[in-house]
C-alpha cells in the first residue's frame with residue numbers, strides 16, 4: 001500500500017460547463033456570462049455537473065434533499081460509507097485494485113495452494129455478485145457460501161496478526177483520489193464517518209492507518225478476525241457481514257446509531273445495491289442522499305443504479321463528487 005500523494009481538493013466553483021447530464025436548458029449564446037443571482041445550490045450544481053461521470057435521474061429530488069440537509073446544518077450530518085471499491089479504487093493503470101480479502105489472500109501469509117483455491121472462489125462467485133439477471137434472493141445464499149468458504153480457508157492458514165501490516169504495506173490497495181480531503185474535512189468538522197464493510201475489518205483499519213486518515217471520527221463495522229493468545233487467527237468474530245445483509249448488521253449496532261441520534265441527515269456512499277441498507281439503523285432519519293459508484297458491468301446495471309441511488313458515478317476513480325457535496329453541506 002503506497003501512500004497516495006494525491007491531496008486533490010474539490011474544484012473551485014467557477015466557470016463550470018454544462019454536461020449532457022444537466023436537465024437545465026443550455027444557453028446558445030457563447031457570450032452569456034454567469035448570473036450573479038445564482039443560489040448556493042445552483043453554484044454547487046454547476047460545479048458537480050462538469051463531471052462527465054456523474055449521472056442523476058432526478059435533479060429536483062437531489063436539490064430538495066441537499067437544500068434541506070444544508071439548512072439543517074453540519075451538526076445534523078453523518079456519513080455512512082462502504083469501503084471496498086467505494087472508498088478504495090476499483091482500477092489503477094488498467095489493473096484491478098484489491099479488496100480487503102484480496103490484500104490478505106495475495107499476501108505471503110497465504111500458501112500458494114490456498115491462493116489458488118481462493119482465486120477459484122473469486123472466479124466463481126464475483127460474477128454472481130455483479131450479475132444483474134439474478135435477484136438478491138438468488139444471490140444471497142451463494143454470497144454466504146463464498147464468504148464462509150473463504151474465511152474457512154483463511155483460518156486454516158494460521159495467519160499471524162503481526163503480519164497484517166506487512167500484507168497491507170506490500171499490497172496494491174489505493175484509496176480513491178481525493179481521499180485526503182474527504183477524511184480530513186469530515187474530521188475537522190466533527191462529522192461522524194461510519195465505514196460499513198463486508199470486507200475484513202483488521203485489514204481495512206490497517207489501510208486507513210497506513211494512509212494516516214484513521215481519525216477519531218471514524219467508526220468501522222466489518223468482519224473482524226479473532227486471534228488466539230499467541231496472535232494466530234482462530235476464527236472470525238460475531239455475525240458474518242456479506243454484501244446483502246448490511247441491514248441486519250446495521251440493526252445489530254443500535255448503540256452506535258443511538259449515540260448519533262441527533263444526526264438525522266445522512267450521506268451514504270456505496271458500490272452495490274446491498275449498500276443501500278447501511279443506513280437502516282439510523283434513528284429518526286430526515287434526509288438521505290445516496291451516492292453510488294458503478295464500477296463494473298456498467299450497461300447492464302446502470303438503470304438499477306439510477307433508480308436506487310440519487311447520484312451515480314460511472315467508472316469514476318475519485319471522491320470529487322462526495323467531496324463537493326460535503327463541502328456544500330459544511331459551508
Ligand SMILES: Nc1ccn([C@@H]2O[C@H](COP(=O)(O)O)[C@@H](O)[C@H]2O)c(=O)n1
Nearest residue numbers: 082083084099101102147150197198199
Ligand atoms: N472472499 C471474498 C469475499 C468478498 N470479496 C469482495 O469484498 C467486497 C465486500 O466489501 P465491501 O467493503 O464492499 O462491503 C465485495 O464487493 C466482494 O467482491 C472478496 O474480494 N473476496
